[in-house]
Structures are given as C-alpha cells and as structure tokens.
Amino acid sequence: xxxxxxxxxxxxxxxxxxxxxxxxxxxxxxxxxxxxxxxxxxxxxxxxxxxxxxxxxxxxxxxxxxxxxxxxxxxxxxxxxxxxxxxxxxxxxxxxxxxxxxxxxxxxxxxxxxxxxxxxxxxxxxxxxxxxxxxxxxxxxxxxxxxxxxxxxxxxxxxxxxxxxxxxxxxxxxxxxxxxxxxxxxxxxxxxxxxxxxxxxxxxxxxxxxxxxxxxxxxxxxxxxxxxxxxxxxxxxxxxxxxxxxxxxxxxxxxxxxxxxxxxxxxxxxxxxxxxxxxxxxxxxxxxxxxxxxxxxxxxxxxxxxxxxxxxxxxxxxxxxxxxxxxxxxxxxxxxxxxxxxxxxxxxxxxxxxxxxxxxxxxxxxxxxxxxxxxxxxxxxxxxxxxxxxxxxxxxxxxxxxxxxxxxxxxxxxxxxxxxxxxxxxxxxxxxxxxxxxxxxxxxxxxxxxxxxxxxxxxxxxxxxxxxxxxxxxxxxxxxxxxxxxxxxxxxxxxxxxxxxxxxxxxxxxxxxxxxxxxxxxxxxxxxxxxxxxxxxxxxxxxxxxxxxxxxxxxxxxxxxxxxxxxxxxxxxxxxxxxxxxxxxxxxxxxxxxxxxxxxxxxxxxxxxxxxxxxxxx
Amino acid sequence: xxxxxxxxxxxxxxxxxxxxxxxxxxxxxxxxxxxxxxxxxxxxxxxxxxxxxxxxxxxxxxxxxxxxxxxxxxxxxxxxxxxxxxxxxxxxxxxxxxxxxxxxxxxxxxxxxxxxxxxxxxxxxxxxxxxxxxxxxxxxxxxxxxxxxxxxxxxxxxxxxxxxxxxxxxxxxxxxxxxxxxxxxxxxxxxxxxxxxx
Numbered sequence: 001x002x003x004x005x006x007x008x009x010x011x012x013x014x015x016x017x018x019x020x021x022x023x024x025x026x027x028x029x030x031x032x033x034x035x036x037x038x039x040x041x042x043x044x045x046x047x048x049x050x051x052x053x054x055x056x057x058x059x060x061x062x063x064x065x066x067x068x069x070x071x072x073x074x075x076x077x078x079x080x081x082x083x084x085x086x087x088x089x090x091x092x093x094x095x096x097x098x099x100x101x102x103x104x105x106x107x108x109x110x111x112x113x114x115x116x117x118x119x120x121x122x123x124x125x126x127x128x129x130x131x132x133x134x135x136x137x138x139x140x141x142x143x144x145x146x147x148x149x150x151x152x153x154x155x156x157x158x159x160x161x162x163x164x165x166x167x168x169x170x171x172x173x174x175x176x177x178x179x180x181x182x183x184x185x186x187x188x189x190x191x192x193x194x195x196x197x198x199x200x201x202x203x204x205x206x207x208x209x210x211x212x213x214x215x216x217x218x219x220x221x222x223x224x225x226x227x228x229x230x231x232x233x234x235x236x237x238x239x240x241x242x243x244x245x246x247x248x249x250x251x252x253x254x255x256x257x258x259x260x261x262x263x264x265x266x267x268x269x270x271x272x273x274x275x276x277x278x279x280x281x282x283x284x285x286x287x288x289x290x291x292x293x294x295x296x297x298x299x300x301x302x303x304x305x306x307x308x309x310x311x312x313x314x315x316x317x318x319x320x321x322x323x324x325x326x327x328x329x330x331x332x333x334x335x336x337x338x339x340x341x342x343x344x345x346x347x348x349x350x351x352x353x354x355x356x357x358x359x360x361x362x363x364x365x366x367x368x369x370x371x372x373x374x375x376x377x378x379x380x381x382x383x384x385x386x387x388x389x390x391x392x393x394x395x396x397x398x399x400x401x402x403x404x405x406x407x408x409x410x411x412x413x414x415x416x417x418x419x420x421x422x423x424x425x426x427x428x429x430x431x432x433x434x435x436x437x438x439x440x441x442x443x444x445x446x447x448x449x450x451x452x453x454x455x456x457x458x459x460x461x462x463x464x465x466x467x468x469x470x471x472x473x474x475x476x477x478x479x480x481x482x483x484x485x486x487x488x489x490x491x492x493x494x495x496x497x498x499x500x501x502x503x504x505x506x507x508x509x510x511x512x513x514x515x516x517x518x519x520x521x522x523x524x525x526x527x528x529x530x531x532x533x534x535x536x537x538x539x540x541x542x543x544x545x546x547x548x549x550x551x552x553x554x555x556x557x558x559x560x561x562x563x564x565x566x567x568x569x570x571x572x573x574x575x576x577x578x579x580x581x582x583x584x585x586x587x588x589x590x591x592x593x594x595x596x597x598x599x600x601x602x603x604x605x606x607x608x609x610x611x612x613x614x615x616x617x618x
Numbered sequence: 619x620x621x622x623x624x625x626x627x628x629x630x631x632x633x634x635x636x637x638x639x640x641x642x643x644x645x646x647x648x649x650x651x652x653x654x655x656x657x658x659x660x661x662x663x664x665x666x667x668x669x670x671x672x673x674x675x676x677x678x679x680x681x682x683x684x685x686x687x688x689x690x691x692x693x694x695x696x697x698x699x700x701x702x703x704x705x706x707x708x709x710x711x712x713x714x715x716x717x718x719x720x721x722x723x724x725x726x727x728x729x730x731x732x733x734x735x736x737x738x739x740x741x742x743x744x745x746x747x748x749x750x751x752x753x754x755x756x757x758x759x760x761x762x763x764x765x766x767x768x769x770x771x772x773x774x775x776x777x778x779x780x781x782x783x784x785x786x787x788x789x790x791x792x793x794x795x796x797x798x799x800x801x802x803x804x805x806x807x808x809x810x811x812x813x814x815x816x
Contacts, residue, residue, distance in 0.1 A: 187631035217652035234750035
C-alpha cells in the first residue's frame, strides 16, 4: 500500500504494540533497517565481547583452569568469527544503510525489499551461528578453519557444520546487500552528483561493495568444498587421496584479505567525513583519497599469501607476495597523510567524533606498522602464530575499524535518532576505551615477540608471560567498562527530547540538509548538486552573496506526490527459509528425518519468493 | 505543478541502465568468481587422482556433445522468447519459454543419466579427486540450470495469469542474461573438463 507522504495536522491514535512490531518486521525503509543492523550488531558485540572476557580471565594467570582446552578453542573461534561477521561488517552495513541514500540524494536504495532481506538473513544466520553454543557444538578450529583439521575424522561433531552453514547464510546476506548498494550508488544519484563529487564515505561503500561481491563467492566455494568433504566424503582436503589442505588456505585468504579491506574501507570513509567537519576544512586531496581507496581494493587481491608465508610456498612466491604487501601500504599511507593534512591548520572542534577519529589515526598507524613488519618474510617466521599477530589485527580492527565506527555513531546519532549523544559521557567513553584498548593489546606485541603462541589455553609460569597477560586482562575489563559508559550515554540521551537540529555540526554533505531524524521520504525535493561538499558550497555561496536563483538544496515541500515503496512481509519469510534449511542440513547427518526440515526451508524460501514476486509494488 | 515522483520507478537512472538489469549483470559478475574458484579447483586436481576411474574411463564425448548442443539450442530459444515478449506476441512467448525450459530439462536429464552412468562405472564423489571435483563442479552448474528452469516455468505460469505482459520484458531479459551466463559457463566446463584432458 503506497504511503502518501504529506504532513498532516491534528492528533492521531498512538500505534499499538503489535502495529509497531509489524512495522519493524515489514519495513523496507533504509533508515529503519540501519537501526535494526545497529542494535543487532551491538547484541552480538556484547556476546563476542563476553567470549573475549572469558578468554582473558583464562589467560590472566599461568596454569589457569577456569575453562577446558576444548571450550577455549570454541571461545577464540567464536570470538573472532562473531566479531568479524556479526559485529564489524554489520556495523559497517548499518552506516551504508543510513548514509548512502542520504548522501547521494536518493529516497531509498535501489531494491528496498532486498535490503530488508539482507538484514533478516543476517539476523537468522547470526542466530544459527551463535546457537551452536547451545548445541554444545560451537565452531572450534579457528575463525579461518584450516583444513584438514576440519575434516570429520579430526573434528567430529557438528562444530564445523555450524561454521560452514552459518557463514554460507551470512555470505548470502552480504552478497545481496553489496549488489544492492553498488547499483544504488551507480544509478540513483541526484542530478549533478557526479562520482567525483560523492562524499568519501559513499565512495568507500562503492569500493567495499565491489570487494564483497567478488570475494564472497570464493569463500562460498571454499565452504562448499568443506561441506562436501565432511558430509559426502569427497577428497578436496584429503591427503590420502591426493587432496591438498593448502587449497583451503589459498581460497580462504583470497577471500580473507579483501575481507579485511571490506572491514576497514568503510571506516576510512567515516574518518574522511568526520575530519573535514571538525577541522572546518575540506578533505585534503579528495581525488587522491578516494582513488587510493579504490587502489587498496584492487591491490588487496594480490597479497593473500602473506597469510601463508610459513606454509612452504617457496622463496619465489613468498618474495612476490612480500613485495605486493609492501606496495599496498603505500595507498594507505597516502590516506593517512591526507588526513593529517586535513587537520593541519584547521579550526579543530574538539567534540567526541573527532576524538574517536584522532584515536583511529593513532591506533591504525600502530596497527599498520606492525602489519608492514609482517610483510618482511623472515620476520614473519618469528611473528607468525604468536600474539604479535593478534596485536596487529586488533590494532587495525578495534583501534581502527571499531574506533571509526564509534566516531561515526557519535557523528550521525543526531541524524538517525534526533538527539545528540552527551559530550561529557562521550569523552569518558573515549578515554576509557583508548586506555583499556592499549592496555589489552599493547602487551601482545611484547608477548608475541617473547614467543607466546596463539590459540593456547594456558601457559606455564616459567615463561614469564604472567605479568603482561594480567595487564591485558585488566585492560579488557576496562574496555568492557567503557562500553557500559557508552550504553549509559545512549540511555541518558534517550531520555532527552528528540530536538536535534538538521545540521548540528555545520556539515558538508546532503544528509545535513534534511531534518533530524529525516522524514520517511528523506528529501521533499531531490537536490541538485553543483559541487563536492554541496552543503558547504551552498552555505559559502550564501555567505559571500553569490547564491543565485533558487537554492538547489532547499527542502520546502514540493507540490508533488512522493511515492515510497510499500512495506513487505516477504523479506522476513524468505529469509526464514535459510536457517530451516541450515539446521535441516546439519542434523540430517544424524537422522534422515531432518531432511524434512531442510525441505520445509526450501518451501518457505519459495513461498516467500513467490509472494514477493507477486505482491503489488506500486 | 504536480508531478509523479516514485522512489522505485525505473525511468531515470544515473547510468541510463535499468537498475534491475544492472543488478543481474553484477550478480553474474560475482557468479563468475564463484565458478572460477570451482573450475580452478578442478584444474588444480586434474591428473592428480591416485586411483581411477579416470576421465578417459568414464567420459562419453559424443553423448556429452549432444547434451551441450541441447543447452546451446536452449540459448537460441531464450533469445526467441525475449524477442517475442518485446514484440508483445504472448503466444510465441509462451511457446519459446516452454521450449527453453524443456531443453534445460533435457540437459539436466542428460546430466542425471551421465552421473548414474559414472557411478555404475565406479566413480563417486568420494572415490578420488576426479570424482570429487567433477561432481561438485558439474553439480553446481546443474543446480544453476535447475534454478533457471524454475524461473522459466514461473514466467510461463505468470504469463498465463496475465501478470507477465509486454511491459514485463525487463524480467525476461534478466532471466535471459542468467540463462546465457549458465550456458557460457557450461561451454567453459565442457572445454576444460571434457575436451582438454590430461
């Protein structure tokens, strides 16, 4: 049913609880979907964070016996898998959803129902993966699940079945979303919004989307090979029949390396949005910044075997990948210099988003530098499989991606929720998180170089690792405290009236031209864009008396019928088919009767798809 | 001046291409990576099976050539399907849609027979590397064909109820793109797996 989006006066009855639930289940509004992703990823963040805290409790002292070795394997596997697939990636997608239509001047994404489908598949896939704990079969061979430890003979039980089924389902969500955002950015830009006028965040979404839809299929194949080896005794990773376990690694890291750029490029985009606003200067070197993002995306395909230096590929291969790895540091370094140049000479507004952006730059530089040291092959022989590697990726993923995401949350919170998060509490959050983060992961550099291996559930006292492990555990609980401070901020803010202005930060891009929160249709008039940073451009024109004619960004209601896509019940139905198929496939290996569950899943999937295809869309 | 502005109307796009067509092209691009990884796996393991049956023991090239020809002809009928709906000739559209689906089913039937024949000759997915990589690769391709057949039969059904009309040609074009892609993948597989053997 079409919504006639015109403001109307008078009172109207408050929606009932069921109407509200129905509204969220059937929404195709990108802004609501953004909220769904935000809330769901924070739930998984808490769960994956608790897994980390248990790990830290176990490792705080030598010879600790809080948990068994088997449970420890599940904990570090699930912590990594959940943080990557259920927290960092979906938090990024939350921002894709909120910002891409607004920044390009569109009213929604190209395929609103597919957008909702991506969310529901993520939710159900995440529930399936996490439910493995309840079935006492959480994945336990590392988030990278190296063959042939993952073969049924060596890892019996359903742990790995939950792994490949869960990731396959989650992959579908991301694949669909990536194509959706790619088409949206290419096809739904407002008049005058040329590619080189797009905000840097949307640019990074475009590159990330390409990485997603090219890299995920490779992981999908790897998971299929693993599925067949475990369920149907094929020989892809079976050395007895000539299979090569290293095939798993090649395919995994062909996905896995673009995956880390998938996680960091949106964060780079967020930083490129925050710094200019709070330095009150345009982004320094915009063309170079966005094109180096594209370069990182392309070059990211050429470095995968730097995760495999110690596997025995030979000196020629190792040298080649060491070279490409060194090279990929260049575009990243270029971005850092451009960000510093953006800040240089700026009129810095010391608000919470800027704190997180500055924290990002510092922490990401540290993580990037340790990454460059991994690229030196003989050095990597010392570092590989030690805590030095764990330090690196936490500095770039937590100190990098997560700090940027939090900065983005503080920056765009007023736009999405109509309220400004508290500045004082925000700064407490930042400092506690920064200190806690460095206490947790800084020591890992020392521990790793001192020889502490990864993935050990305990260690003897005479290694001398006890002190730094204890420091790290204290740091981990400090991080947890900072997250509680953040939730406190959210709570305190929710009690305030939703009266944030449209443009609280003197912003530069189109999302700040519409109310906070935006109306369902986003733009009363589709803006006409004449320059990069169109809002600053218009403000400066007005300030210097050069504005001629009508304001191309004006949002007075136009005399037009705005037609928004109607709500739909079918995305959630279609999505539901997948976990049914998933559980059915996992357990049919025990009892053939579970094929009925699998079949039921296919039926639900088809019913959803047919309902979708046949419902009215106008 | 009251104008009708729709968030979903496909009239104006920044590139000039219909978003739905762009979606299908992008999806097919990602599917290239998918089949690429499977084909790479097959080629990696080519000639490395420790025990037989080997390709020369099971392949029947004339038989599979006929099967390939059937699939290629289905691409021809797919083109005729699209041409029919673009002209508004719904009767011809239904004939050619059914023909394409039928040819697809013949191809799948041929594959099914081939698979049972190979199993009878002692080649299963679990037998050796050749069995594993062959069945997973061609089985994945066959699944893609099957999904295509379902989409074609849905088109046929919807055209009977009038839901698919001349204005819906874009959807036929999308399914046509998919169908041709699946055909091209088969040409690659037929060449690399059946014709150029170790």
